[in-house]
Amino acid sequence: MGLSTGALPDFPWDTLVPFAERARAFPGGIVDLSVGTPVDPTPAVVREALADAADWPGYPTTHGTPALREAVVAWFARRRGVPGLDPAAVLPTVGSKELVALLPSLLGLGPGDVVLHPATAYPTYDVGARLAGATPLPCDEVEARLADGPGDVRLVWLNSPGNPDGRVLSADRLASIVGAARAAAARDGRPVVVVGDECYAELPWDEPWVGSGVPSILDPRVTGGDLTGLLAVYSLSKRSNLAGYRAAFVAGDPAVVAGLLETRKHAGMIVPGPVQAAMVAALADDAHVEEQRARYGRRRAALRAAFEGAGYAVDGSHAGLYLWVRPEGAPQDCWATVADLAGLGILVAPGAFYGAAAAGHVRVALTAGDERVAEAVARLVGA
DSSP states (O other): OOOOGGGSOOOGGGGGHHHHHHHHTSTTOOEEOSSOOOOSOOOHHHHHHHHHTOOOOSOOOTTOOHHHHHHHHHHHHHHSSOOOOOGGGEEEEESSHHHHHHHHHHTTOOTTOEEEEOSSOOTHHHHHHHHHTOEEEEOSOHHHHHHHSOSOEEEEEEESSOTTTOOOOOHHHHHHHHHHHHHHHHHHTSOOEEEEEOTTTTOBOSTTHHHHOOOOTTOHHHHTTOOTTEEEEEESTTTTTOGGGTEEEEEEOHHHHHHHHHHHHHHTOOOOHHHHHHHHHHHHOOHHHHHHHHHHHHHHHHHHHHHHHTTEEEEOOSBSSEEEEEESSSOOOHHHHHHHHHTTTEEOEEGGGGOGGGTTOEEEEOOSOHHHHHHHHHHHHHO
């Protein structure tokens, strides 16, 4: 029996169509800041690695090449403050969204199991729980729910830096959540997996995160040297402009990764060999990451100043690819803000896409070219 479509929410982006049409009618056309789709060139070092690996007639391995897993290990040590990962505990995925959507099912969750996720969150956490037949629960008071709940939590999603609001969890807070999950697992005799979705970790904007880096769920300050029950998910889509390559990975607890690998072998969920070679090149090269971050930084500064000058407030947004925006003064429903901005030819995403707690904000993506960003700034300044 297939999954009933009634078990899933409607696809939210379809509801933006009339606002997009209104924005397109504005003189000079639409400035689309609604979706975080990279628009800048894929780095030459990555394209060259893909082309060099194009002659790949055989099947790639689900586990990924040794070169790729070693590149991930080296990247974690160099860029994320996580030394000494086991290459066997690294697994490439076909982008990160498929893993987010399927992880509860891959872990064997089902009816009666609860999946915690942030109250303001990427909607696929909710969808993934529903696909498995589990119960999604928006929750920012994670430690309290784990301590006081009935022992039904099996998976905790953390998202730092957060999409859409750019929040960052400190190493101390991550350690507190991990400690609570481990205490709950010991008390109830059931494993609790904690997953850090860290896809925006190399895009910090505010201190202390620029200087010290965004902490990973696998950081020794968080784990105490024990990766049991912990996973980190990362994507190369944003930091390397590889959204079209579907290049991502998960790493952490060797036992959990081994279970995911076994299931994915049966399902044939494999990252193409040439893409794996391109990932090796992307992970080894820090220069293009800093170059792209500088591009986003310029766009972010221009858009933030323009929104604030036009009477909007920017909340959070300490890291990541978005500004989390609301009108100054009296609260306004996000759809009214979407309509106001569409009247200027600027399309943004309503906070309602990200949960009831987000209904007063809109998400503004930094993923438009410089000319379009300049056009948005001009419209906001002239409003």
